[in-house]
Amino acid sequence: MYKKQGSNFHTSSAGFTLLELMVAVIILAILAAIAMPMYSNYITKAKARSAQSDLVALSVVMESLYQRNLSYAAPTTNPTTTTAQTQNHAKGW
Template sequence: MKKIIKSSGFTLIELMVVVAIVAIFVAIAIPSYQEYARRAVASQAQQEIQRLATLLDRHKARNFSYRRFMTTSATLPVGAIGSAIKYTLTIRDGNDPDLDLTDDDATGRNWAIQAVSSDDKNFTMLLTSTGMRCKNKTTANVDFESCGSTANGSEEW
């Protein structure tokens, strides 16, 4: 008498169906997660810009000018180096964007903070002491005076 061997397990077709379903989930999830991570980093940059703006206002309250504000640039995350840098923040004189606020020729009446993303799919942002808040995904459109036009992708934040 022959014994019937009952096999248990999955067929190759069943395994391929599972792999295809997992691949579809991954194809949807990874881009969504990357966008979420970009938004989180951009939000962190906005918070840091606003923190620096508060420090600049405190400096002006004590010194009657923005001149000699010692921080001219920062990186995000704070203290990051190399490829870990997500944003580079730069503070300039609002009347002459070629000058740092530490420069002797700076007027110190206005300031501009620019945050440039290391990820070309994320926003470059600008905040000025005159109230301009804008962002643009094209870094070349953002200087220390504007973010370009809305036709070029400029948005308020």
């Protein structure tokens, strides 16, 4: 733009105004409010599918043991108390 002689206006085109910054923050907040519940649902469904596939794999192992021994394994109490112990105990299947 051209500056008039004797004008006291000083226009600067560098940076953002506070209003532009607040509009950008509001838009990001709206997008985050929409995206977070969708991501949470996605994670929940993924964990459910993983658990389902683990149970199917366990049933295949149990049926294989039955075919070899003609009896199912006797249930035992859980020998583990932490997640790390359980993962170490069950890493064979």
